[in-house]
Amino acid sequence: MGLGTSEQAAITSGSDFWHTEGVASAGIPPVTVTDGPHGVRMQASGDDMLAGVPATCFPPAVASASTWDPDLLRRMGEALGDECRAQDVAVLLGPGVNLKRSPLGGRNFEYFSEDPILTGVLATAWVRGLQSRGVGASLKHFAVNSQETDRMRISADVDERTLREMYLRAFHKVVTRAQPWTVMCAYNRVNGIYASEHHWLLTQVLRGEWGFEGLVVSDWGAVVDRVAAIAAGLDLTMPGPDAAGDRALVDAVAAGRLDPAALEKSAELVRKLVEKAGERPAGTYDVDAHHALAREIAGRAIVLLKNDGDLLPLAPGEKSVAVLGEFARSPRYQGGGSSQITPTRLDDALTGITAATTARVTFAPGYTVRGEADEALLTEAVATARDADVAIVFVGSVHETEGADRDSIDLPAPQLALIERVAAVNPNTVVVLSNGAVIATRPWDSLVPALVEGWLLGQAGGSALADVLFGRVNPSGRLAETIPVKLADHPSYLDFPGEHGHVRYGEGLHVGYRGFDARGQEVAYPFGFGLSYTTFGYGAARAAATAAGVEVSVPVANTGSRDGREVVQVYVSLPGSKVRRAPRELKAFASVAIGAGDTTEVRLTVEREDLAYWDTRLGRWIVEDGEYLIEVGSSSRDIRASVTVHVAGDPARVPLTTESSVGEWFADPRGAEVLGAAFAAAAGEQSGGLMSAMTANPEMLMMLGSLPLSRMAAFPGSPLNAGDLDKLVEAAN
Ligand code: BGC
Secondary structure, three states: OOOOHHHHHHHOEEOOOOEEOOEHHHOEOOOEEEEOOOOOEOEOOOOOOOOEOOEOOOOOHHHHHHHOOHHHHHHHHHHHHHHHHHOOOOEEEOOEOOOOOOOOOOOHHHEOOOOHHHHHHHHHHHHHHHHOOOOEEEEEEEOOOOOOOOOOOOEEEOOHHHHHHHHOHHHHHHHHHHOOOEEEEOOOEEOOEEHHHOHHHHHHHHHHHOOOOOEEEEOOOOOOOHHHHHHHOOOEEOOOOOHHHHHHHHHHHHOOOOOHHHHHHHHHHHHHHHHHHOOOOOOOOOHHHHHHHHHHHHHHHOEEEEEHHHOOOOOOOOOOEEEEOHHHOOOOOOOEOOOOOOEOOOOOHHHHHHHHOOOOEEEEOOOOOOOOOOHHHHHHHHHHHHOOOEEEEEEEOOOOEOOOOOOOOOOOHHHHHHHHHHHHHOOOEEEEEEOOOOOOOOOHHHHOOEEEEOOOOOOOHHHHHHHHHOOOOOOOOOOOOOEEOOHHHOOOHHHOOOEOOEEEOOOOOOOOHHHHHHOOOOEEEOOOOOEOOOOEEEOOOEEEEEOOEEEEEEEEEEOOOOOEEEEEEEEEEOOOOOOOOOOOEEEEEEEEEEOOOOEEEEEEEEEHHHHOEEEOOOOEEEOOOEEEEEEEEEEOOEEEEEEEEEEOOOOOOOOOOOOOEHHHHHHOHHHHHHHHHHHHHHHHHOOOHHHHHHHHOHHHHHHHOOOEHHHHHHOOOOOOOHHHHHHHHHHHO
């Protein structure tokens, strides 16, 4: 490519916070990269990191994921791409696909789900949409960045099966289906090694196994050692400039400590990225149309959790409505940190509600703008509620930000007091939540007939809430994360956020609903749950195995009197599996619009690769042979139809060795033949000793089953000769 070593070193770090380094003599201009993920955060001036050029603040991932609709995510990606073009941005820093391991995760609002398939499918659509506009994505944070506590140093200690099946699975999906232009490495360590220096992660898995063709960029400040990072497979260090690191790279190459090809490859990937970015035309976007799209997505993200007596939707004009809670007027619509957008406009729910009805709308803030208690405000709110036909109480979380985890999932006390006091004077109380991560709803939700999960909905959230409250939008959002009865029930509870630099992922594969289901535990609202203003009936499900996976179909009828959307979910399990599995795992889903009275045949594909588990003995993915149970439901705990299907397994013979146990030898057809013959021969020659104990006593036989062959051979009177073992192994394999 014609760049010298020092130029290669220079362009593998940024020129400032938001630009790559250019090399004018080589015709490489700098390009702009910026956050991400739910808006384009172009820093407006040199000194204020957080003041951005106004851009559409789309619903953060906590909300967009609750739509369960890849098509909406694709449209959001396209719109973001258009806004990037309008601001000359080459790469938008998102999406964030880390799993929500704990409801305390400070950045959960930026992540999609506790499930890797839901995350992977939605993020793939988003990346495809964005990149269809010639703007690159940055899939982050690779990998296992599921907490903020000590995020720049903590080691996420995870066993390989869990890592592969849970924490890497969404990354794998997005990389193999959408080829994001860049992948952003995480700050943290994974099993002791910094993600930025993790050769296995960045090179062996990402490039070697998954075929990633793009560039690996560091999270901002994640690189500790440039030389180690380049050697491991990291390409671009951000931010920059980093003169000392550049020098270290040049010196390392000169001293033979760094393969010059590694640096050259990274520099070439930066050049290619710049070249690709140069192909995108400039653009403009329609601010109103993007606001409308933000409203549409927000409306589809709202989850109706409770609606006793069909209190909702409210009829426009029939009632007097008291709107209570400062968040109705001063919306919580995004979280804090690098994703914070300066919106082009901001809808609040109070205005939205007032516009949606001809009823008398009264308002009282109930608590201060910072969420603090104020007895006078509370008293005023209760009086306002008492006089109205319906009271809508807006409450939610107060702080949710990058850089810190939460320490509780409970509602702040002043807001809880507002709910309790209002519900005591008005039986028609609706609670609307604004939160970026799960809030405990027990026991106070029993006090109110209606509960609306309004997440952080982006700049159009206020009008979207009015759309749902008044039935202009029939709610179809579903929980992408479980709402536990209490924090201590959560599978992550005992191992979050770790200590002394390590966090043990003790619940293993049983993240989120997998853990609740495995222990048969009660939850407040299950994964996949959400009500509608209509009802749906399911017919019998059918399933057929194909080379690509399992084709599932089920007729779903809208049995109510309103048009609506059902999110049909397919959960899979393998009863009798030889490996530990969760009782059910989401493998496919579809958000389907069904007109009142209509029936639709919903077809879904479970991809074969999603049936596979990671076999640690063979070091590869294996689809087990067997009768798979396919459960089709309206949530993870509302299964409406089920069917079994035989799936032919992958060949998965584990070679027998002298360290394989007697039981393992006998479980293998060829091994059983070979070892059986050896035992029979020994029985002919010997009497007494281990051999006769074995044959005389079945319990003894069971105990001996756990003996590795080499150990058995060492026992006095053993039917096996140490000298014969290698021959047995050869014969068996
Ligand atoms: C965050 C990234 C973000 C970057 C640039 C980091 O602190 O972890 O998600 O893209 O800053 O703002």
